[in-house]
Amino acid sequence: MGNPTPPLMSSPSHLEHRRLLLKFMLGSPLLGLTFCTTPAEKKELTEKIFDGITDPSQALDVFDFEKVAQSKLPPAHWGYLATGVNDDITIQANRDAIANVKLKMRRLIDPTQVDMSTTLFGKTWPTPIVLSPVSSHRAFHPEGELATARAAKSKNHLQILSTVTTTSVEDVTAERGAPVWYQLYALNDWDATKDMIQRAEAVGTEVMVFTVDLAAGSNRITLERMKRLDTRQCNNCHSSNRFEHKPMVSNAEGIEFEEKLTWDYVDKLKATTKMKLVVKGIETAEDAALCLKHGVDGIVVSNHGGRASETGRGTLDCLPEMVDVIQGKIPVLIDGGFRRGTDIFKALAIGANAVCVGRPYIWGLASFGQQGVEGVLQILRDELEMVMGQAGTKTVAEINRSFLA
Ligand SMILES: Cc1cc2nc3c(=O)[nH]c(=O)nc-3n(C[C@H](O)[C@H](O)[C@H](O)COP(=O)(O)O)c2cc1C
Incomplete structure (x- = not known):
């Protein structure tokens, strides 16, 4: 005798179907956007479609540049740009x-x-x-x-x-x-x-x-946290003199x-x-x-x-x-x-x-x-x-x- 047909109970639940559909949609975003029902799904897919512009002319708003910048900058430099203070409120x-x-x-x-x-x-x-x-x-x-x-x-x-x-x-x-x-x-x-x-x-x-x-x-807590994610040797570029590469500021000791x-x-x-x-x-x-x-x-x-x-x-x-x-x-x-x-x-x-x-x-x-x-x-x-x-x-x-x- 061959293997019995799996019982109906083991087929994906409604939620599982939805997860699989979303996964499929994420794989083919343009098609998927049509089927999105919640704003969160739409946002996720929209970001996927427009992520990673390769030319400024592709940008739809200034936030499209933010994603590229984050992907290109080392964590400490991104942290310096992104940081606020305390909770960034x-x-x-x-x-x-x-x-x-x-x-x-x-x-x-x-x-x-x-x-x-x-x-x-x-x-x-x-x-x-x-x-x-x-x-x-x-x-x-x-x-x-x-x-x-x-x-x-x-x-x-x-x-x-x-x-x-x-x-x-x-x-x-x-x-x-x-x-x-x-x-x-x-x-x-x-x-x-x-x-x-x-x-x-x-x-x-x-x-x-x-x-x-x-x-x-x-x-600037966000900056300090991002610095810890940066594995590069920062002192290759930054010396103990914080104004070394700042041509307007005097290099004199104690400034x-x-x-x-x-x-x-x-x-x-x-x-x-x-x-x-x-x-x-x-x-x-x-x-x-x-x-x-x-x-x-x-x-x-x-x-x-x-x-x-x-x-x-x-x-x-x-x-x-x-x-x-x-x-x-x-x-x-x-x-x-x-x-x-x-x-x-x-x-x-x-x-x-x-x-x-x-x-x-x-x-x-x-x-x-x-x-x-x-x-x-x-x-x-x-x-x-x-x-x-x-x-x-x-x-x-x-x-x-x-x-x-
Ligand atoms: C990475 C970074 C460096 C900054 N450096 C200076 C600075 O040297 N002098 C200054 O007056 N403001 C400085 N600012 C503050 C900006 O002039 C400006 O007030 C602020 O960025 C405006 O907010 P926004 O980034 O949300 O547009 C800096 C801001 C950032 C993000």
Whole structure:
């Protein structure tokens, strides 16, 4: 006698059928997408289909660059880019604050004539989208800040160069073919700090962005955990002198960032330089008022992309009270979690003059160098242009709080 037919009970259960179907669908994603029923299944499949773009033109949004960047970067460098502080709650708060703002669209206004141009300190840019200062671009791509400068040049975006850049302000300005804004971290040595200011001035820099949100330190746990996953010998590149590959910062022994920062320092900077002084890292109405009192020329509403203090407060949540204090007297820029044209539109509607992005353009840089940065900027521009058309706003000046629900 042959083997008996297996009893019906041993056939796959309903759930097992579903698991097998999903497995099959994951093997043939385009077909599978049609059969997905839950949002989670759809997300899983969608990610599989669009994962691993091989050219910037394939990206549908800036997050497509994030996946490529993560796959290309060593864990410690990815950790440096991705980290927040403590539980990374403020990173998420930046995104949540933006998502919680709802938009009202207007209809039957010719959407084909959108002008995104934006003027800051007398200079007009094609869009209000700005590159935030991010340190050490060569940790993300061998061409580092030069690749970013070429992208900023080809798309004509304002680039803010970090104090801890891996390429000097002289070389970046030459590659950009125009002045950038220079971001300043105060050093514990005034002469070394003044040297950076003078070098920026000497190449025609007109605006200095003074970052004030890290003086008390920051507890970057995600970075420390990711470092432990990195099996490479970090001291092949990083020496005990943390500023060795940072051409703007003095290599002298004992040089550190200044911890004892107070408003007096703002006065000192104002008295030292002819450059416009923009203070970055302001989050409250009280400090916005103090900026006005101390003659600051502009502010960046910023929590350092959730990597300074764990406030749990998104920058977009902070923006209204600050715009209300500033009352248009000086430009208000903002950053933290801006990933889409609609995000940028919301900040402009509340009253920001320009919106800076940090991690997204670094995802582009790490993925495809200059072309990656250009790809990210193009997506953000296209998306902003689209939402402006949908809202019937022909210029940035027309975007106001009436478009917020
Ligand atoms: C890897 C990394 C390095 C950064 N380095 C600097 C810096 O050198 N100076 C500075 O003022 N801000 C620095 N920032 C903060 C950014 O300028 C900006 O505030 C933040 O990235 C905006 O948030 P987003 O990344 O969510 O767009 C850095 C941010 C990241 C992610």
